[in-house]
Amino acid sequence: MKIMVIGSGGREHAIVKKLLENDTIEEIFVLPGNGGMAKEATCIPIKATDIEKITEFAAKNDIGFAVVTPDDPLALGAVDALEAMGIPAFGPYKAAAEIESSKAFAKALMKKYAIPTAAYEVFCDTEAALEYIKDKPLPIVIKADGLALGKGVIIANTHQKAENAIISMLEDGAFGASGRRIVIEEFLTGPEVSVLTFTDGKTIVPMVSSMDHKRIGEGDTGLNTGGMGTIAPNPYYTEDIAKTCMETIFLPTMNAMNAEGRPFKGCLYFGLMLTNKGPMVIEYNCRFGDPETQVVLSLLETDLFDIMRAVRDERLSDADVRFSNKHACCVIMASSGYPSKYESGFEITLPDSDVNVFIAGARLDDGKLLTAGGRVLGVTATADTLEAAIKKAYDATEKTHFKNAYFRRDIGSAALNALR
Ligand code: AMP
Ligand code: GLY
Numbered sequence: 001m002k003i004m005v006i007g008s009g010g011r012e013h014a015i016v017k018k019l020l021e022n023d024t025i026e027e028i029f030v031l032p033g034n035g036g037m038a039k040e041a042t043c044i045p046i047k048a049t050d051i052e053k054i055t056e057f058a059a060k061n062d063i064g065f066a067v068v069t070p071d072d073p074l075a076l077g078a079v080d081a082l083e084a085m086g087i088p089a090f091g092p093y094k095a096a097a098e099i100e101s102s103k104a105f106a107k108a109l110m111k112k113y114a115i116p117t118a119a120y121e122v123f124c125d126t127e128a129a130l131e132y133i134k135d136k137p138l139p140i141v142i143k144a145d146g147l148a149l150g151k152g153v154i155i156a157n158t159h160q161k162a163e164n165a166i167i168s169m170l171e172d173g174a175f176g177a178s179g180r181r182i183v184i185e186e187f188l189t190g191p192e193v194s195v196l197t198f199t200d201g202k203t204i205v206p207m208v209s210s211m212d213h214k215r216i217g218e219g220d221t222g223l224n225t226g227g228m229g230t231i232a233p234n235p236y237y238t239e240d241i242a243k244t245c246m247e248t249i250f251l252p253t254m255n256a257m258n259a260e261g262r263p264f265k266g267c268l269y270f271g272l273m274l275t276n277k278g279p280m281v282i283e284y285n286c287r288f289g290d291p292e293t294q295v296v297l298s299l300l301e302t303d304l305f306d307i308m309r310a311v312r313d314e315r316l317s318d319a320d321v322r323f324s325n326k327h328a329c330c331v332i333m334a335s336s337g338y339p340s341k342y343e344s345g346f347e348i349t350l351p352d353s354d355v356n357v358f359i360a361g362a363r364l365d366d367g368k369l370l371t372a373g374g375r376v377l378g379v380t381a382t383a384d385t386l387e388a389a390i391k392k393a394y395d396a397t398e399k400t401h402f403k404n405a406y407f408r409r410d411i412g413s414a415a416l417n418a419l420r
């Protein structure tokens with residue numbers, strides 16, 4: 001069968017590599033993909049958000065199954081469009097994708113169905129928002145309602161900063177239409193855990209837990225990024241906590257989406273914070289996380305394509321979803337300057353070692369792989385212990401070269417400390 005993956009990053013590269021373990025797949029097209037995936041897949045220069053061209057391509061090329069990974073095509077209804085023309089697709093329909101594309105929708109869902117999350121209010125009106133924060137304790141969290149590339153969250157330590165954030169989102173359009181409505185919520189503390197799940201609306205199966213490192217600087221300092229590295233499993237996520245999450249968060253969320261007439265099928269991502277009042281939802285994503293996918297799928301022992309088809313056909317309860325007992329670490333190498341301005345076009349030399357290098361931002365030019373993005377690649381290693389996985393990933397990172405490369409040297413340190 002010929003299949004199609006929509007998206008272009010390191011997450012998509014990891015998905016493509018894992019899918020290829022299924023030998024009924026003849027060819028994978030990635031739209032648009034990137035030059036670093038050319039060995040495994042055929043990259044087609046169609047933007048992930050160009051639904052019309054995507055469906056046209058699928059029809060002309062005898063595509064038997066589609067995997068839609070990024071948030072924006074899902075929010076635009078890519079799965080609805082593909083399914084409408086008879087192409088089975090992995091990923092939520094537009095109505096279900098709103099669990100990520102509108103924070104106001106997600107928060108209202110949690111409130112209605114008593115799913116634990118930070119207390120909040122939604123505002124479109126600047127005066128009302130400014131009035132609301134006046135006597136609220138600090139820090140306070142201001143979020144743009146819509147998709148903002150993970151950058152639409154401001155944690156304000158002073159009322160002045162909170163006021164500036166409100167004005168820049170509601171008045172100055174700092175996040176465009178995404179920020180014309182905002183959520184203001186209580187600041188929570190505790191370790192963060194990412195849990196990706198497979199769900200077909202009837203069954204929900206958590207994948208191995210992971211820990212993202214979102215800030216650009218070591219010790220979790222500086223600007224938020226798309227993610228600078230991950231480890232899995234997350235040592236804070238004990239079996240007891242997993243059980244609580246299943247009972248109070250995962251199943252209630254699946255059931256809530258069904259009750260709202262928006263059954264969720266695909267990968268539902270839970271961004272959790274383990275507070276002293278129990279696990280709470282910080283955010284939902286309607287898709288695989290990046291770079292969580294790179295570590296999580298490295299530990300998946302069973303067939304991803306079989307699982308994805310089972311999700312699509314609503315027979316997930318029959319699927320074999322198993323993870324190894326190993327540990328994984330992914331170190332993201334970025335262009336220095338990211339997440340602000342950076343230069344690209346530098347040649348990449350890959351390490352000669354048994355790690356997986358998932359390429360996120362690169363292009364092929366005359367057979368050479370050149371940097372072409374902020375996050376360039378993720379060096380991903382697995383081993384029997386977390387410590388060994390981290391060491392293996394960093395050893396290979398030291399052997400991966402391109403000009404102006406930047407990476408955090410402390411990926412996994414917080415997790416190691418938790419184990420001590
Ligand atoms: P989000 O895009 O909603 O995942 O937020 C990005 C990051 O901001 C999260 O990973 C948290 O580290 C932080 N954050 C978001 N909401 C809160 C909150 N209510 N309390 C504390 N930190 C938060
Ligand atoms: N790593 C977080 C995300 O994919 O949104």
